[in-house]
Amino acid sequence: MDKSLKWRIILIVAVITISCFYLAPSLFTLPSWWVGTFPSEKVSLGLDLQGGMHLLLEVEIEKALSNTIDEKVSDFKDIFHKERIPFDRIERVGNDKLLVEILGPAYKEKFNQMLENRFYDLEKLSFDEKEGIATYTLGLTSRSREYLEKFAVDQGLETIRNRIDELGLREPSVQKQSKDRILIQLPGIKDPKRAIDIIGKTAYLEFKIVNDEYDINEALKGDIPPDCEILYQRREDKKTGEITKNPFLLKKRTLLTGKHLTSANVRFDQFNMPYVALSFDSSGAKRFEKITGENIRKRLAIILDNNVYSAPVIRQKISGGGAIIEGNFTTDEARDLAIVLRAGYLTAPVKILEQRTVGPSLGRDSIRQGIKSIIIGGAAVVAFMMIYYLLSGIVANTALCFNILIILAALAAFKATLTLPGIAGILLTIGMAVDANVLIFERTREELRTGKTPRAAIDSGYAKALITILDANITTLIAALFLFQFGTGPIKGFAVTLTIGLIASLFTAIICTRVIFDYFLSKRRIRKLSI
Structure with a gap:
């Protein structure tokens, strides 16, 4: 044998053997010793094939900027009190500006030094003295603005991914899309409402002192002290669903x-x-100790x-460094609250731009129709190849089976996800694979x-058809790569299977x-081609 x-035979056998090893977990129930020794990942099915939820979120970046300015307001007030710098007002203006009014021109130099040494992420936009x-x-x-905008999205992406991981879902997809959007796909999810509640909760935890020295009824009428605000405690009656609000x-x-925060766990009293x-953490523990020490006999919300x-x-x-949150929870509510707190808070809230839920029955119908289309098309x-090209058509059909296997x-x-458009990509690949054999x-x-x-x-047939085959496949491959780069969701699924198929x-x-x-020409000495 040449x-x-x-x-070449060894190469083909090796590729087919490796392909069988990777595909086996998707087709058969394998023994326990297989896992850890050989590949055990199954072909993952997308939302349209197994059901699930698709979410497109938008990160409210402006809120991240306003939260940062609010922190600066608090920092300035702390430093001014400590340094004994008299001031009239320190407050946020709009989403990304800060107004500081200092009493006495003598403190201007001290403030400028403070600004330069401690608040290097801020710049002076205007100055007036009257x-x-x-x-x-x-x-x-x-x-710093550019950094905060990028950080808000990246941190949101990581936090949401941590929350989804806590839900224990298999093969979730969480990815950044454009500048301020996050695409989430949760195949096989059983409780979409719970997932939305966990994913969308900002989970911004705060501790504030309750002002019991002022009459709450007067505040509810609109007479609120300038350094105070009204927030409510929402209580839901588990039997009737009635919601009551208690003002603070x-x-x-x-x-x-x-x-x-370093940890949040469910406990029972x-x-x-x-x-x-x-x-x-150590810094938070010291601060919490200081807060509780300075506010004994006051209420901490x-x-x-x-x-x-x-x-x-x-x-x-x-x-x-410990505290507890009580709220007449059910066990599931306490667990979900612990999940979002453990995963971290979102520096900027997110809002749902698009939500789609695919039921499992629709997914099964999609699989059935997809398989049916592959069988009929294949x-x-x-049949055409066998009728038109005789025994050579059988050779092409054998290669086609290898193609689908690979x-x-x-x-x-590659842990890629097979979607309905992906099945369409496989069908297109079948046609293109046969097209190459037709040319040859x-x-x-x-x-x-x-x-x-x-x-x-x-020899001549393969040599002369090679350039045409490469030209057709490479141009289609370039188109597939652009689809993958700029497409979303289903389009990417189509591009992945098309690229692999090509x-x-x-x-x-x-x-x-x-x-x-x-093999047949050299080993079997065939004198006539059935083509």
């Missing part, structure tokens, strides 16, 4: 946030009622996304008509079929 032919009041308008620098007058200043136990969960009275200084191609094995190996066979027929021997006709069809049409012909 040495070149021998190595009647002994120095008024500064500050804004984020373009560099709170100091605006946030004393501690979830930024310092002596009455077997669930609550969420929190733990802070625990707020999540502007909803007051509880407001216990501080009896003594609390050290150790059978038509196989495509499915590659999807499993027609060229070979032309050479046979000139009186060449079968061996010479095959590469596989080049291998099967040019190498596999040629090896079969070379």
